[in-house]
Amino acid sequence: MGGSTELGVSGESILGGFGDTEANSDNLTPADYIKMRQNDGTIASMYSILTMPILASQYTIAADEEDANGEQADFIRRVLLNPPHKGGMEIPMPIILGQMLQAVLEGFALFEKVYMISSEGKIVYKKLANRDSRTVFLIRAQDGGYGGAHQRTTFKSVYYDVEMPAWKTMLYTYGKDKNFLYGESAFKAAHYHYVLKHKLYYLANLSVQTSAVPPKVLSGPSNYGKPEKDRAMRNVEKLGGVRTTAYIPDVLTLTPYDSAKGRMDALPLIEHHNAEMARSVLAQFLMLGTGSKSGSWALSKDHSDILLTALKGVMSSIEDHINHYLIPDLIDLNFVNPAYPEWHFQDITSDAKDLVLQAFTQMVTSGVVSDEIKQGIEDRIAETLDFDMEQLHQDVLDAAKEKIAAAKAMGIDVDPQGNPLPIRQTVAAPAGGGADAKPGAKPVSKPINQSDEAAGVIPKVPERLPALRSGSTSDRFKPDWMP
Incomplete structure (x- = not known):
């Protein structure tokens, strides 16, 4: 018996199921997990956090280096990404990705490959039809691998009992190391x-x-x-x-x-x-x-980094399934000299920069975030966007010095950040026997307001003054010479 002969089998056969199918060893069914998501806001929120960033990510199909003119990569792009009237599938790829991500909740997602002949005479996917995980049992192959699926369900008052071979299906499993066929839900614990x-x-x-x-x-x-x-x-x-x-x-x-x-x-x-x-x-x-x-914020950063790592792991798993079980199938059926293109997700963090900036602005302006968290967010944003913090610090100092020098040149009092202080004018005390007259009253000083200025009581502020823009300089950039 040669070394190429496989002696043992992979996986553990679980008693139960129908015929040659294998029952799910999980004491919770896909229906239980779906009920959790439907009935609990926290579960629904966590499911969205685990799936929406992936669905929002961009993806590309890269040609193999042996595909000199990119013909095979273009063919895969047309089949997987184009709409039906341009040679693509009936079900758009974003919907299929969303259905694949149901495995995060339910443990696995099963798709039936439905083929057709394209206008170019090639064999393509008409659709990748998702099969409800609550209606299927998975089959263990003789070598211990995946051997297909058996579905029993009722649809429009018609009972269906069908068996789908492995070559006609694609099985995406989350937590395959826990259960080779059915996987394990991320929400089991x-x-x-x-x-x-x-x-x-x-x-x-x-x-x-x-x-x-x-x-x-x-x-x-x-x-x-x-x-x-x-x-x-x-x-x-x-x-x-x-x-x-x-x-x-x-x-x-x-x-x-x-x-x-x-x-x-x-x-x-x-x-x-x-x-x-x-x-x-x-x-x-x-x-x-x-x-x-x-x-x-530091603790939040560490935990969110862990989550991003987990999301990248799921994205990598989806890439592997598409590159192993969807793309090679079409290439082998249509090309004599196959050069397999590959599906790749783009980095999830690059697409989130605008969202991070918006969140930062809202959190700071809302006034509900502590100074420590604001500082942490500011540092993280600067790091993400490649800001030169030392140069920014110097720019703020130079701007403050220029504002103070310009204000002093015009004889205007300013605060330590260079913002003009309210202009005060000396006003004589009421004379005569008026109601407001007081013996020995001294001249008083009051702030000039817009109504006085409009009435011509006081001269208008020089037109150059608005050029001294108002605004606050962050205390963290305040130089030592400022009070």
């Missing part, structure tokens, strides 16, 4: 906290209900008749609900029940489980600033 969080929501709602309509205790003599007691109980039950008043006999006593004893605030626990869900999918930087402790 979050499910535990999701369940507890919603139980706490239920208990918190009960607590609010009890506070709004507090329980009541009705007491009376032991020999009180049952019909009268039942009547009084019905009246009390309606009190605070459909009625605002109730009558009870004098022999009975209605006492509010103190339900606040031993009650605890569920919100800290809910926030704890939200944070744990976020940490489980490397998005814990979203939770900074919530709860009793606010996070620092």
Whole structure:
């Protein structure tokens, strides 16, 4: 037996399924994960954070060095990127990428390859049709690899039971190292906290209900008749609900029940489980600033860098699947001398510069960000945009010196940053026996305002003064000689 013969098998065969299919060993189904995303805002937000940056990224199809005239790369671009009337697929590639990213939530995404003959006489994809993960079972091949899929479902009142061979499908698996066929959802660890969080929501709602309509205790003599007691109980039950008043006999006593004893605030626990869900999918930087402790920018930066690394890992995985299972298929079917082009995502951070700048502006102008975080954001933005901070520092100092020198030359008082101070004019005290006259009144000084200037009471400010632009210089750029 030669060394080229494979003796063992890869993967672990799981009992169950239908016929030659293999059951998913995960105790949670794709339907469970979909329910999590639909019912929980934190889960939905984290799913968007894990997928939207990838969907917003640009991508290219690069020709192989053996493809001298780029013919094969152009062919792949037409098939995968063009609209149907220009030789492309019926389902646009951005939608297919979004469906592939469902594997982040559900563990895997299955596509059926539907072929057709193009107007050029080539075999191309008519569509890559996504198959609902809740309706398929995956097949383990004899060598332990992927062997196709079996789908059982009802569509428009028609029952379908079909088997799709491996060559006619593309399987994208997230967490393939956890489960070779079905993968593992990025939200599996979050499910535990999701369940507890919603139980706490239920208990918190009960607590609010009890506070709004507090329980009541009705007491009376032991020999009180049952019909009268039942009547009084019905009246009390309606009190605070459909009625605002109730009558009870004098022999009975209605006492509010103190339900606040031993009650605890569920919100800290809910926030704890939200944070744990976020940490489980490397998005814990979203939770900074919530709860009793606010996070620092440095900590947020470290966590967001981890998330970016995870996103790049997902992008690399998608690239590998497209370059291994979509592009070579078309090249082998249509070219005698294949030169396989490759799909590549562009760097996710370069496309986010404008968004980072907008976020920086909004955070600083909103006044809700601490000085430390502002400083951290400013440093990170400068680093990202390749600002020369030393030169910027010197420019600010030079501008302040020029403003101060120009103001002094015109005899105008300025603040340490070179901004003109309000002009004050001496005004004589009212004379005569007017109502405002005071014995021994001295001249007073008051700021000049626009109404006085418009009325001609005072001379207008020299026209050169507006050239001394107002504005504040950051304290971090203030030189030592400034007070």
